[in-house]
Amino acid sequence: MENNSAFSRQLSRYISQSPILDEWKTSSLQLRLHQLNDQPLNILFAGPSGVGKSATINALFATEEFETSGAEDEGAIVRFSSGELVLWDFPGYRLEDTQSAMQLAATLSEYDEAGKPLIDLVVVVLDAAQQNLNDGYQLINKVIAPALGESTEQRMLVMLNKVDAANHSYEWAYVNESCSSEVEIWPESTASLLRHCLLRDAELEVAPVSYAAEFSRKADTMRPYNLLKVMNEILVRLPEEKRLTLLDAPLNQRALNWCDSDNRCNYLTQLENTLFDLVYQDAKDGARFGGLLGAHKGKQGRELGYLLRRQLHASLKIG
Ligand SMILES: Nc1nc2c(ncn2[C@@H]2O[C@H](COP(=O)(O)OP(=O)(O)OP(=O)(O)O)[C@@H](O)[C@H]2O)c(=O)[nH]1
Ligand SMILES: [Mg+2]
Numbered sequence: 001m002e003n004n005s006a007f008s009r010q011l012s013r014y015i016s017q018s019p020i021l022d023e024w025k026t027s028s029l030q031l032r033l034h035q036l037n038d039q040p041l042n043i044l045f046a047g048p049s050g051v052g053k054s055a056t057i058n059a060l061f062a063t064e065e066f067e068t069s070g071a072e073d074e075g076a077i078v079r080f081s082s083g084e085l086v087l088w089d090f091p092g093y094r095l096e097d098t099q100s101a102m103q104l105a106a107t108l109s110e111y112d113e114a115g116k117p118l119i120d121l122v123v124v125v126l127d128a129a130q131q132n133l134n135d136g137y138q139l140i141n142k143v144i145a146p147a148l149g150e151s152t153e154q155r156m157l158v159m160l161n162k163v164d165a166a167n168h169s170y171e172w173a174y175v176n177e178s179c180s181s182e183v184e185i186w187p188e189s190t191a192s193l194l195r196h197c198l199l200r201d202a203e204l205e206v207a208p209v210s211y212a213a214e215f216s217r218k219a220d221t222m223r224p225y226n227l228l229k230v231m232n233e234i235l236v237r238l239p240e241e242k243r244l245t246l247l248d249a250p251l252n253q254r255a256l257n258w259c260d261s262d263n264r265c266n267y268l269t270q271l272e273n274t275l276f277d278l279v280y281q282d283a284k285d286g287a288r289f290g291g292l293l294g295a296h297k298g299k300q301g302r303e304l305g306y307l308l309r310r311q312l313h314a315s316l317k318i319g
Contacts, residue, residue: 006083007247008033011279011311020303029304032279033244040084041238041245042118046104046144047125048135049092052161054078055213056125057087059224059257060231062250077103082249088119093139101143108147117155121237122148124158126194128187128210129165137197145202157233158194158208163187163225164215209233215260225260228267235274243278253317268318272309280304 012033015026045053057063057080066080066087078089088107093100110118122144126136145152160166166186187210198204211226235243252258261267272293273286280287280294280301287305289295294305313319 007311007315008037008244009248010314011307014307014311015304018303018307021300025300029279032281036241036244036278038084039242039245040086040112041120041242042086042088043121043123043234043246044088044090044107044119045123045125046090046093046139048127048139049094051092051125051127051130051136052213053092053125054089056123056159056161056230057089058252059213059227060252061087062252063087065250077107084245085249093135093143095135095138101139104139105143105147108144117151120155120239120242121234122156123234124156125161126158126208127162128160128190129162133190133194137194140198140204140206141202145204152202153205154237156206157237158206159230159233160187160191160194160208160210161213163210164212164217166190210262223254223256223260224258226262226267227260228258228271229261229265231258232267232270232274235271240278243274247275247312247315251315253315255317258316258318272305272312275308275312276305279308 012030015021015029015033018026021029045057047053061080061082063080066082068078068080070076070078075091077091080087080089090104091100093104108117108119108122112118124136124140124144126133140156140158144156148155163186191208191210194208195206198206209226209230211224211230213224213227214222215225216222235246238246258268269286273288276286276293277283280297283294283297283301286293287296287301292302292305293309294301294303297304
């Protein structure tokens with residue numbers, strides 16, 4: 001089935017079947033996809049207990065299709081693997097737990113056979129609804145930043161989960177099934193505070209992303225909020241050659257999983273652009289012309305844009 005095929009495999013099939021792409025373009029695109037294929041990618045999720053690390057992984061990916069290890073032992077690191085992607089779900093961090101801090105620091109200091117850092121990205125999840133973010137803050141400041149050193153800003157993403165629970169006084173706007181803009185007022189001020197403190201204490205320029213892995217509604221529906229924004233933030237922090245590995249893993253295809261956002265930007269367009277630039281070398285911002293992905297590169301660029309969107313939308317089960 002189309003939706004279950006790995007992103008790059010299906011895209012490669014579309015490219016070879018396209019009547020519009022000429023022989024030269026077809027082979028250069030296939031070569032590029034080949035270069036991007038099978039690149040190992042490790043993403044580690046860390047944060048205090050109960051902040052929603054596992055919920056975030058489950059919102060992003062169809063984890064039931066992943067191989068799991070470590071889940072049988074309580075308090076152990078759980079690893080989800082699919083193809084070349086490994087997601088590390090670290091147990092909840094507590095300030096006084098020096099052993100788990102040492103285990104995390106040691107993992108972040110590991111190198112692969114090629115001499116590159118084993119962990120490509122650390123996603124720090126914090127609970128925006130919590131009054132006290134000290135555990136999470138110290139985790140960044142005392143454990144992660146010292147272990148990542150100069151690469152901290154590139155290799156760490158800070159995310160504020162549970163925006164739905166953070167602002168207790170706001171009312172869910174049911175009009176058009178969309179979130180009221182106040183939903184982010186409290187998380188946004190928390191994000192600013194975190195940003196200020198990390199700059200002051202660790203000279204780190206970090207912009208936390210607010211989202212909800214499980215946005216709870218009054219009605220019985222529950223779906224994530226700002227998940228495409230999260231996906232973009234993860235993708236742009238990965239080494240270029242590893243980005244396709246993320247899309248090749250089975251993504252969550254629950255209905256409307258990717259649709260709710262703060263609408264400050266068209267996050268789907270952003271994702272399409274990043275992917276287009278990755279596959280069609282020398283392209284910038286999706287080479288859009290008249291809003292059409294790839295059209296600035298002529299007929300063949302437009303065709304790749306069309307094929308890429310088709311497969312991306314199938315992978316996310318949208319549109
Ligand atoms: N309201 C709300 N609840 C959430 C959200 N995300 C997760 N939760 C709930 O928060 C609780 C903890 O989520 P988990 O994913 O188990 O948290 P965790 O960080 O993996 O916790 P540990 O594995 O114990 O460290 C669960 O009851 C989730 O249903 C969210 O966006 N909004
Ligand atoms: Mg968990």
